[in-house]
Amino acid sequence: AQSVTQLGSHVSVSEGALVLLRCNYSSSVPPYLFWYVQYPNQGLQLLLKYTSAATLVKGINGFEAEFKKSETSFHLTKPSAHMSDAAEYFCAVSDQGANNLFFGTGTRLTVIP
Amino acid sequence: EAGVAQSPRYKIIEKRQSVAFWCNPISGHATLYWYQQILGQGPKLLIQFQNNGVVDDSQLPKDRFSAERLKGVDSTLKIQPAKLEDSAVYLCASSPTPSIGTNEKLFFGSGTQLSVL
Numbered sequence: 001a002q003s004v005t006q007l008g009s010h011v012s013v014s015e016g017a018l019v020l021l022r023c024n025y026s027s028s029v030p031p032y033l034f035w036y037v038q039y040p041n042q043g044l045q046l047l048l049k050y051t052s053a054a055t056l057v058k059g060i061n062g063f064e065a066e067f068k069k070s071e072t073s074f075h076l077t078k079p080s081a082h083m084s085d086a087a088e089y090f091c092a093v094s095d096q097g098a099n100n101l102f103f104g105t106g107t108r109l110t111v112i113p
Numbered sequence: 114e115a116g117v118a119q120s121p122r123y124k125i126i127e128k129r130q131s132v133a134f135w136c137n138p139i140s141g142h143a144t145l146y147w148y149q150q151i152l153g154q155g156p157k158l159l160i161q162f163q164n165n166g167v168v169d170d171s172q173l174p175k176d177r178f179s180a181e182r183l184k185g186v187d188s189t190l191k192i193q194p195a196k197l198e199d200s201a202v203y204l205c206a207s208s209p210t211p212s213i214g215t216n217e218k219l220f221f222g223s224g225t226q227l228s229v230l
Contacts, residue, residue: 099211
């Protein structure tokens, strides 16, 4: 069965600092991996996804993530945090061709001015 | 383009009462999902429709939850009777394709926040 583990339910960074949100996955077959962002009172929005092409995936708003099979990881990074990045971030996994996403428990990012 | 519309935005009910949520997906999207997001957890799939047929309802508590998608467009999710543990945000999502393929993109609504007292 597929699952993801997000390490750290809350992460705080200073404005301009590196953002690193951790995600480890478990899947018996090559997975598709996703990062979603949820702003207050809004629905989830896709940031980026890995679908077995390039292992370094670039997304919207300057975020990127690297698929590392040896570490079963798909960590999300951004070189310089902006106040507008404050939100909840969810990692998700799916089997290729499957019909469902399995979400992690989320990481709330706080950006300190 | 218009997004996924959900109503109501908030709902407060007492336990054992019934409640219904409504979702209008993006025009032309054949696939519709209902997710339950309990505070502190990630969204969990309740049911998936392809047009007006059910693809997956394995996680739907069928003794109290029901959902329908008449005419393959709008959908309603009902809880009867509600329990305290049903307090959550109920998210609707739609997609033009039924599977999480290379071109997949789920569009989520803002959700309905349910509080059961």
